[in-house]
Amino acid sequence: MTSFVIAAVAMLIALVPAGITLARGTLADAVIGFELVTSVAVMVFALLAEGFKRPSLFEFPVILALLLFGSGLVFVRALERWL
C-alpha cells in the first residue's frame, strides 16, 4: 500500500466525527456535515487514483468537484425553502 492509499483510508476514518454530526445533528448541521464529507470525497478519489496508479480514475475527482457545487446548492435551496 502506498502512502496515498493510507492517506485516503486515514481521511475516511477522520470523517467519522463529521458523519456522526451528519446522522445525529439538526437539519442545518447535517447539510454542513454533507458539505465536509463531499469535499473530502473529492480528495479521497484523487488519492486512490494516484495510490493505485490508475490515470483514468483522475476524472472522478474532477467530476465530483463539479457536482459538489451543484448538489450543495440544491441541498441548501431545499433547506431554505421546503424543509
Next chain:
Amino acid sequence: MIREVITDVLLALAVLTVAASAIGVAIVPDTYARLHYVTPAAVVAPVLVALAVFVTEGLNVNTGETVVALVFMIAAAPFLSHATIRAIRVREAGDWRGHPPGEHAVTAEKTKDTEDTEERRRDSSRARETR
C-alpha cells in the same frame, strides 16, 4: 527518497487538516461557527493533496486533473458557504435580513418618525432657553 518524504509530510498534513475540521464540525455547538470548520477541509487540504501528487508525478496529466478539481473546489467553497449561511438564517428568522419581509420598511419609517419628533422637541427646548 527526498520526494517520498515530502509527499508523506504533505499527505500527513492533509489528513491532519481533515481530521481537525471533522472534529471541529462535531464539537462546536453553534451552527454558524460549525460552517467555519468546513473551509480548511475544502480549501487547504486539497492544495496539500495536489502538491503531493505534483511532487510524486511531476507536471503531467494526473497533476493537471487534480489541479482542475482543486480549482473547482476552491471556486465553489465561498459560494456554498454563503448560500448555507443564508439558508440557515432564513430558516431561523424567516428572512435573511433577520426579520420577515416588508417589516424593514415599516421599522425604517417608525425610526424616521421618532427622530423627527425628537428633533422637534430639541428645537422647542432650545427656543425656550433662548427666551
